[in-house]
Structures are given as structure tokens and as C-alpha cells.
Amino acid sequence: EIVMTQSPATLSVSPGERATLSCRASQSVSSNLAWYQQKPGQTPRLLMYGSSTRATGIPARFSGSGSGTEFTLTIGSLQSEDFAVYYCQQYNNWPETFGQGTKVEIK
Amino acid sequence: QVQLVQSGAEVKKPGASVKVSCKASGYTFTAYGISWVRQAPGQSLEWMGWISPYSGDTDYAQKFQGRITMTTDTSTSTGYMELRSLRSDDTAVYYCAIGIAVAAGAFDIWGQGTMVTVSS
Numbered sequence: 657e658i659v660m661t662q663s664p665a666t667l668s669v670s671p672g673e674r675a676t677l678s679c680r681a682s683q684s685v686s687s688n689l690a691w692y693q694q695k696p697g698q699t700p701r702l703l704m705y706g707s708s709t710r711a712t713g714i715p716a717r718f719s720g721s722g723s724g725t726e727f728t729l730t731i732g733s734l735q736s737e738d739f740a741v742y743y744c745q746q747y748n749n750w751p752e753t754f755g756q757g758t759k760v761e762i763k
Numbered sequence: 764q765v766q767l768v769q770s771g772a773e774v775k776k777p778g779a780s781v782k783v784s785c786k787a788s789g790y791t792f793t794a795y796g797i798s799w800v801r802q803a804p805g806q807s808l809e810w811m812g813w814i815s816p817y818s819g820d821t822d823y824a825q826k827f828q829g830r831i832t833m834t835t836d837t838s839t840s841t842g843y844m845e846l847r848s849l850r851s852d853d854t855a856v857y858y859c860a861i862g863i864a865v866a867a868g869a870f871d872i873w874g875q876g877t878m879v880t881v882s883s
Contacts (some may be wrong), residue, residue, distance in 0.1 A: 657825075688866070688868060690865075690869040690870075692808075699858065699873040699874070699875060699876055700870075700873060702865065702869060702870060702871045705862075705865045705866050705869035705871075706866050706869075709865075709866075711864075711865060711869075711871055712864055712871070743807060743808055745808070745869070747866070747867070747868025747869060748868075750822055750824075751824040751825070751826075752798070752810040753810065754807050754808040754809070754810070755807065756807045757807050
């Protein structure tokens with residue numbers, strides 16, 4: 657199965673700053689990569705799919721890029737509601753696999 | 764609106780089985796496959812498998828082969844996930860999820876989750 661590796665495990669950022677999260681696949685997943693946000697006690701929320709397409713209702717400060725094995729999620733200017741855990745997911749091959757998550761915390 | 768509503772929390776003993784339901788509304792039930800994803804406490808997400816309500820076709824993650832069964836009831840627009848021979852490391856929140864307005868494989872609609880606790 658494809659292993660998804662996210663870095664860093666924890667990212668400390670001040671409100672208003674930019675955050676850059678990375679996700680690496682153990683083999684190419686083309687652009688079949690999604691990003692999710694999860695807050696404590698809540699269900700995952702889809703942010704991006706197809707590596708760079710924002711899901712419905714997702715603010716423009718979220719952007720995604722990459723293809724093949726290297727992907728990035730950028731949050732342009734962190735708002736208080738953006739502090740959460742972020743997961744990447746590949747859906748190019750079954751079993752679909754998730755990264756271990758990056759926690760974005762307030763600096 | 765599109766909604767997936769799951770059954771309530773369960774407590775099971777090791778070796779027992781659990782069956783979680785996922786009732787869909789707000790869309791054509793047979794048009795989209797249902798995936799099941801679980802999340803152990805403090806851990807990441809783990810895809811367990813997928814079922815097509817239209818054909819009944821399934822695909823299970825190898826890790827669960829032999830002890831998982833996914834089914835659907837089109838008369839009630841409900842999906843089911845049964846996991847047998849439960850162990851303590853099966854303690855997790857179990858989610859059903861579908862992708863409607865997105866690429867196949869991504870999930871934009873999630874159930875609220877069902878906590879399954881396996882403990883003697």
C-alpha cells in the first residue's frame with residue numbers, strides 16, 4: 657500500500673501568518689490527493705481534492721499544489737478557526753491511505 | 764440536504780461482533796459508493812473498505828479481509844458495516860463517508876461517527 661508521510665508533525669504559527677504543510681507519497685499518486693481538516697471532537701472536513709481544487713465553501717486562503725509524490729497545503733493567513741489537525745489522503749490506489757496528520761497550533 | 768446519520772455508540776467484549784449503520788438522505792442512494800473509515804483515539808484515519816449500493820460490489824482493505832462485511836439496504840437507504848472477532852485495538856470511531864461533488868475517492872460528506880469500544 658502507498659504510505660503517506662506528512663511533515664512537520666506539529667506546526668506552531670501565529671495568527672495572520674502563513675502555514676505550509678507537506679505530504680509525501682511513497683509512490684506516485686498523480687493528482688489524486690485530498691486534504692482534510694479535523695478539529696477536536698469533530699468529523700473530518702474536506703478542504704481540497706485533485707491536489708489543488710478547493711471543496712465547496714472552503715475559503716480562498718487555502719491552496720494546494722503538487723503532483724506525483726510531493727504535495728503542499730498552504731494556508732495564506734491563519735485565522736483562529738484554522739488551528740486544527742490536517743490530513744492528506746491519496747485515492748489513486750486502493751487501499752486509500754491517509755497521512756499521520758499535521759497539527760497546526762497557535763504560537 | 765445531504766446527510767449520513769450513523770447508529771449510536773457500542774461497547775463490546777473481545778471476540779464479539781459489531782454492526783454499525785449509516786442512514787443516507789438528500790441524494791440518490793444508489794448513485795454513490797459508501798466508504799468506511801475509522802480513527803483510533805489520538806490516531807490518524809484508516810480506510811476500511813467501500814461498497815456500491817447500486818451493484819453490491821465491495822472492496823475491503825486487506826487488513827480487514829475475513830472479518831469485515833459491508834452491506835446496503837436500498838429500501839431504507841442504509842449502509843452497514845459489520846466487524847467480527849473484535850480486539851481491543853479495534854476501539855475507534857467508525858465513520859461512513861461519500862464523495863458527491865468531488866472526485867471519486869475523496870469524501871465531502873461524513874457521518875457523525877460511531878464510537879466502538881472493545882473492552883473486557
